[in-house]
Amino acid sequence: MMNYRQAFNTELSDLSNSLIRMGATAADAIDRAIAALNTGDKDLARQVIEDDNQIDDLARDIEQRCLRLLLKQQPVAGDLRRISTAIKMITDIERIGDSAADIAEISLQLNAPAPPEVAADVETMAAAARSMVGGAIDAYVKEDLELARATREKDDIVDSLFLKIRAELGQRMAADATAWDEIMDYLMIIKYLERIGDHAENICEWVEFYKTGVHKNVRII
Amino acid sequence: MSIIVSAKDLNLYYGAFQALIDVCLDIPEKEITALIGPSGCGKSTFLKTLNRMNDLIPGVKITGELTYHGENIYNGGLDVTVLRKNIGMVFQKPNPFPMSIYDNIAYGPRLHGKLKKAALDDLVERSLKGAVLWDEVKDRLKKSAMGLSGGQQQRLCIARALSVEPDVLLMDEPTSALDPASTAKIEDLMSELKKNYTVVIVTHNMQQAARISDRTAFFLVGVLVEVGQTNDVFSIPRDKRTEDYISGRFG
DSSP states (O other), rough: OOOHHHHHHHHHHHHHHHHHHHHHHHHHHHHHHHHHHHHHHHEEEHHHHHHHHHHHHHHHHHHHHHHHHHHHOOOOOHHHHHHHHHHHHHHHHHHHHHHHHHHHHHHHHHOOOOOHHHHHHHHHHHHHHHHHHHHHHHHHHHTTHHHHHHHHHHHHHHHHHHHHHHHHHHHHHHOGGHHHHHHHHHHHHHHHHHHHHHHHHHHHHHHHHHHHHHHHTOOOO | OOOOEOOOOOOOOEETTTEEEEEEEETTTTSEEEEEOOSSSSSHHHHHTTTTTGGGGGTTEEEEEETTTTEEESSSSHHHHHHHHHEEOOOOOOOOSSSHHHHHHHHHHHHOOOHHHHHHHHHHHHHHHHHTTTTHTTTTTSSGGGGGOHHHHHHHHHHHHHTTOOOOEEETTTTTTTTHHHHHHHHHHHHHHHHEEEEEEOSSHHHHHHHHHHHHEETTTEEEEEEEHHHHHSOOSSSSHHHHHTTTTTO
């Protein structure tokens, strides 16, 4: 049987490629922001902040293409779910990029490296959040419902690390109130990482919508 | 939801060619059911079977059961004239009779029984209002229907179908020959009509089916592949073939 709408099919796969690129760029921004934090590399931090524009531009570009596809192709069923998923996903990916840039911003202000135990935990938390972002994008690319669900559940790990580090920072503050400035900065950093986990979870929820029409247990289409 | 027309294991043959294969489909009362599918899939054949429009085609054989209000449409005591009065039809191309607007509407009622002039006037007015045409033609009822625009002619045909007070309206691509504004008027009209009538529409316009119908039935090579709430069919169809068809991947 002949398959029509080749141009539309091509545009849809181009759209997916752009989303993958945007997701990879945001994931990379997390890695580089954490590297800048750990090494105190200010140039790298500045670069992460500057590169956030690329993610914003990609978001705008994808958004425009989605709207044009809605206008011109009047998609239904799987096509409609795919395009609406893309529109929702880019907001979360864009915010992941913002969080990475915010971490880089804080790292510019830090004068001393973190105590080794805190640094190690932050790195573990960053790796967990980063792996959620990778899993979420992967789930979209492979249209893998199981991967989306498994990735979503990892948010518990990120959340518990947040609580653990927060308690640790609290103890340090209680022991040495003069270190409050730096401790506040680290508190902000782990909050951004925690938000990254939430955004990755959101992406997974949209992948589930894409496959099932159900978003957070509600059929919304 | 009560079922007004019901097909069970309906098969239809044009000679050796089988156009409908074991079709089971319930049409709920006072809803719009859209029949979709590529050309030659059997949707128009199914539509015409509902008021026995296929009877005139030589070599047609029908098996299975088709009921209207529980009564067998074929092999039963249902009179064809009465059936067609109750199940009216509107075609793809508007086909007004070459007579006045008034007479187009009065034609059917005159056939079905004698009405006094006042009663007939009233019926013509009600039918034209029912088809949202009254305001546009009330001052020229005696003028030829052929002078109306395409969209007005189609609404006249709908008014003509309404004049014999049917239950069910069958519409075979009723807007395919109309411009977007006339199409919009007919679509608005259909939403009004379903308050009082059951509508079954064949359409090639997927967006139209999605916009106006409550239920959608997808036919492919004589088989009813899928039927369901229109919203479900167009958002998460159950069958891959439905998805491929409505998203324009074949057909």
